[in-house]
Amino acid sequence: MTPENMKKVVDLCNQVSNITYENLTKIIRLEQTGSATGARKLDDSDQNDIDSWMGGGTCFSMTWHMYQALTDMGFKPRLVMGHKRKERNIHCALILPDPDTTLFAQPSYLLDPGYLIFDPLLMPLPQPFGTGEAFFPLSPNCVRLVRPTLESMELWTGGAGAPMKLRFEYPVEGVSVDEFKHHWNESFYREMMTYPVLNRLDREKGIQYYYQKGNLVVRNATGSKMTKIDPADRVQTLSDIFKLSPDIIEQALTILEKKH
Numbered sequence: 001m002t003p004e005n006m007k008k009v010v011d012l013c014n015q016v017s018n019i020t021y022e023n024l025t026k027i028i029r030l031e032q033t034g035s036a037t038g039a040r041k042l043d044d045s046d047q048n049d050i051d052s053w054m055g056g057g058t059c060f061s062m063t064w065h066m067y068q069a070l071t072d073m074g075f076k077p078r079l080v081m082g083h084k085r086k087e088r089n090i091h092c093a094l095i096l097p098d099p100d101t102t103l104f105a106q107p108s109y110l111l112d113p114g115y116l117i118f119d120p121l122l123m124p125l126p127q128p129f130g131t132g133e134a135f136f137p138l139s140p141n142c143v144r145l146v147r148p149t150l151e152s153m154e155l156w157t158g159g160a161g162a163p164m165k166l167r168f169e170y171p172v173e174g175v176s177v178d179e180f181k182h183h184w185n186e187s188f189y190r191e192m193m194t195y196p197v198l199n200r201l202d203r204e205k206g207i208q209y210y211y212q213k214g215n216l217v218v219r220n221a222t223g224s225k226m227t228k229i230d231p232a233d234r235v236q237t238l239s240d241i242f243k244l245s246p247d248i249i250e251q252a253l254t255i256l257e258k259k260h
Contacts (some may be wrong), residue, residue, distance in 0.1 A: 001098045001107070005075075009096065009120050012069055013111070017118035020056030020242045021199035023192065024252035031255045036188035040181065055248050056198075059114020060184040063092045066111060075099060077111070079180040082155070082168030089183040090190070091168050096120065105129055110145060112155065115167065116201040116208065117143060123172075126150055139206035140220045160223040194259070196252065198242045209241050216241070 001009075029039035040046070044053040045065040057065070063079065070077045075096060082091030093112040101107060109120040117138070124134040126147040136143040144164055146154040153172055158164035175183075187193075198211040210217040216237075217226045229237050235253070239246045 001109075002100050005100060006120070008073055009070070009075075009109070009111075012066060013113070013118045013120065015050060016062055016066060016113045017201065017203055019050070019053065019062060019113075020244060021058060021062070021114065021116065021197075022056040022242065022244065023058055023197045024244070024248055025055040026058055026061075026188065027193060027196075027252045027255055028248065030188050030193070036185035039188060040184055055244050056200075056242070058187070059092050059112075060180075060187060062113040063094055063111075064180075064184075066094055066113060070094070070096065078174030079177065080170045080172065080174045081180075081183060082170055084168055089186070091115070092180065092183070093168075093170065095123070095170075095172060095174060110153070110155075110170075115155070115157075116141075116199060118201070118203065121145060123147065123153060140208055159219065160221060195256065196238075196249075198238060198244075200242050211238060211242070 026039065029042045030036065033039045033042060043061055045057060045061040050065060067077050067079055076099065078095045080093050080095050081089045082093060084090055091114060093110060093114065096109045096111055098107040098109070105125055108123045110123055111120055119136070119138060121136055121143065122134065124130050124132060124145055124147045126132050126149050130147070132148070133144060133146045141157045141159040144156040146156060148154070151172055153170050154166055155168045155170070156164040156166050195213050196211065198209070200209045202209070206221055208219040210219070211229070214228060215226050216229050217224055235246050235249050238244065238249050
């Protein structure tokens with residue numbers, strides 16, 4: 001890829017890296033509209049510039065935003081779905097073919113903002129065409145891409161001496177926009193929408209903050225630490241760490257408490 005095109009991709013990744021992964025605005029919009037289709041159409045990634053997003057976004061929001069932005073730049077990204085063991089289509093990402101080469105085995109990059117990977121990762125080719133895997137020493141979570149076949153790829157991550165774990169398997173061919181939006185709609189009714197999930201990466205410090213079901217995990221290059229957040233301090237603490245409005249956090253938590 002030419003330096004000029006790579007700079008465009010990296011600039012977009014850097015912009016998206018400031019967004020918090022969160023399902024709170026998703027919970028609020030589903031409550032407001034009563035349907036996944038209505039909630040999805042209200043999503044900031046479908047109508048607003050990134051600087052005016054209501055809060056953050058999930059993998060679908062961030063992936064869709066990058067898909068539109070890259071398409072507008074003249075690239076031809078592919079929407080791909082991620083599978084995890086028996087769970088199908090629970091994650092999504094982008095594959096970006098290199099537009100500056102016409103080789104038979106066209107180099108391509110994985111862009112996975114929903115998993116807080118904000119670097120374009122050059123995809124390996126399977127054997128015998130290539131090495132079959134590639135390692136990226138990102139911080140605090142290193143990444144390994146494994147390519148068993150031309151049709152599939154695996155995402156493995158690990159950190160601080162912990163063993164690498166298989167996170168997702170991606171069919172490389174990708175899906176259509178309509179199929180992507182179908183899986184996006186279905187995501188509004190998954191189990192993870194019954195509790196708050198927040199995830200943010202401080203790339204400068206190499207620190208990841210992850211909150212789920214009352215527990216906050218802080219991970220850096222030396223390891224991770226989990227603490228319980230007192231309910232009385234929850235709104236302000238989450239607002240400070242994840243850079244979200246206290247009103248959004250409180251509104252989403254109120255909706256969830258009504259359902260339990």
